[in-house]
Amino acid sequence: MGFVKGLRCKECGKDYEKLPIHVCEYCFGPLEVNYDYAGIGKVVSRKSIQDGPPSMWRYKEFMPIDEEPKVGLHTGFTPLVRAKNLGKALGLKNLYLKNDSVNHPTFSFKDRVVAVAVSKALEFGFDTVSCASTGNLANSVAAHAAEAGLKSCIIIPDGLEAGKILGTQIYGAQLIAVHGSYDDVNRLCSEIGANHDWAFVNINIRPYYGDGSKTYGYEIAEQLGWKTPDNVVVPVAGSSLITKIYKAFHEFEMLGLIDKVNTKIFAAQATGCSPVTTAIKNGSDTIKPVKPNTIAKSIAIGNPADGYYGIKTANESGGWGEDIPDEEVVEAMKLLAETEGIFTETAGGVTLGVTQKLIKQGRIKPDETTVICITGNGLKTQEALTGHYTPPAVIQCNIQSFEEEFANNLTV
Ligand SMILES: *Cc1c(COP(=O)(O)O)cnc(C)c1O
Numbered sequence: 001m002g003f004v005k006g007l008r009c010k011e012c013g014k015d016y017e018k019l020p021i022h023v024c025e026y027c028f029g030p031l032e033v034n035y036d037y038a039g040i041g042k043v044v045s046r047k048s049i050q051d052g053p054p055s056m057w058r059y060k061e062f063m064p065i066d067e068e069p070k071v072g073l074h075t076g077f078t079p080l081v082r083a084k085n086l087g088k089a090l091g092l093k094n095l096y097l098k099n100d101s102v103n104h105p106t107f108s109f110k111d112r113v114v115a116v117a118v119s120k121a122l123e124f125g126f127d128t129v130s131c132a133s134t135g136n137l138a139n140s141v142a143a144h145a146a147e148a149g150l151k152s153c154i155i156i157p158d159g160l161e162a163g164k165i166l167g168t169q170i171y172g173a174q175l176i177a178v179h180g181s182y183d184d185v186n187r188l189c190s191e192i193g194a195n196h197d198w199a200f201v202n203i204n205i206r207p208y209y210g211d212g213s214k215t216y217g218y219e220i221a222e223q224l225g226w227k228t229p230d231n232v233v234v235p236v237a238g239s240s241l242i243t244k245i246y247k248a249f250h251e252f253e254m255l256g257l258i259d260k261v262n263t264k265i266f267a268a269q270a271t272g273c274s275p276v277t278t279a280i281k282n283g284s285d286t287i288k289p290v291k292p293n294t295i296a297k298s299i300a301i302g303n304p305a306d307g308y309y310g311i312k313t314a315n316e317s318g319g320w321g322e323d324i325p326d327e328e329v330v331e332a333m334k335l336l337a338e339t340e341g342i343f344t345e346t347a348g349g350v351t352l353g354v355t356q357k358l359i360k361q362g363r364i365k366p367d368e369t370t371v372i373c374i375t376g377n378g379l380k381t382q383e384a385l386t387g388h389y390t391p392p393a394v395i396q397c398n399i400q401s402f403e404e405e406f407a408n409n410l411t412v
């Protein structure tokens with residue numbers, strides 16, 4: 001198998017061989033994977049996809065690997081939830097949640113990108129994988145490295161949530177926290193890469209890694225019955241996911257798997273780290289880097305690698321970008337849990353809260369089909385809810401105590 005012709009510079013179009021590289025040496029543009037779409041079109045159909053495994057690998061012809069996938073065989077094909085209760089609360093008739101808070105194995109959409117990156121690292125023959133991470137990537141790289149039998153050395157900013165830290169260490173990964181933000185860590189990792197011949201999944205393996213996100217978009221289209229929605233609201237960190245959902249829809253359109261795409265893509269950020277949505281709102285096509293300050297740590301990237309393309313995606317698709325303060329992030333996490341029984345992390349609160357704002361602005365309309373991206377699990381970011389709930393009452397184990405508590409303090 002394998003339909004990858006090589007890498008190509010997104011800016012100047014210069015071609016490169018399939019190597020662990022990510023920047024064009026002529027213009028410093030990012031490299032992306034160049035596929036043989038005619039070849040893919042000859043072997044892929046709706047039926048061939050439907051007959052594939054119930055995982056992201058049902059789209060393996062669209063993935064940048066040359067051999068069979070080696071890890072993450074159960075990743076992806078997560079539920080697309082028809083959200084009737086939440087839709088009612090928001091006044092939307094056709095609302096869906098793409099729920100990667102239950103992705104396998106580490107409960108975020110990052111398992112998609114890492115399944116590809118670590119499979120690719122094995123193809124390249126690396127013995128160690130590494131990454132700069134805001135948390136979810138750390139969890140996923142550690143888990144997949146364990147599955148692959150590779151060593152892992154993971155670098156994070158200090159102050160991440162306990163669930164993200166323990167959720168990395170449990171897999172036996174070497175974990176280092178750095179004084180500073182994700183952007184500082186990312187810079188440091190580029191320097192580490194000069195001294196250590198490791199597969200940095202979101203640096204030298206980035207062109208391959210990013211394409212794992214396309215499967216999130218393919219699944220939305222397939223699960224809607226081979227259609228794309230009117231609106232998708234996407235949480236934005238480095239801007240990889242948002243660009244790849246758009247790319248996925250257009251690849252399916254190009255191969256005739258779906259009709260013409262007419263989807264508006266909306267970028268969602270927390271106000272405390274909103275370089276992409278600020279640029280969109282200001283009508284600018286360049287990122288002004290910021291210093292992150294938000295509880296939505298998983299998407300707190302102040303200088304996003306693909307920020308320019310994130311802005312372009314929202315604009316080209318006819319979408320928009322919005323951000324909300326942290327209080328609204330928490331309110332949205334609660335609303336999602338109380339209406340749909342889904343406990344998302346802060347990033348999911350950001351997408352839902354931003355969706356509410358977009359509805360108020362009239363940018364998302366009641367009859368349209370809207371998909372909200374839920375990309376991570378709330379059990380990993382419990383700190384965000386500190387002070388919002390009191391511990392449960394403890395009573396004696398007899399019926400009188402229960403009835404007393406019920407009469408005095410419960411509201412069922
Ligand atoms: C990393 C991450 C994102 C956004 O990722 P980018 O592709 O870098 O924009 C969104 N949600 C969660 C939960 C994440 O961990």
Ligand SMILES: [Zn+2]
Pocket residue numbers: 009010011012013014024025026027028029
């Ligand atoms: Zn170039």
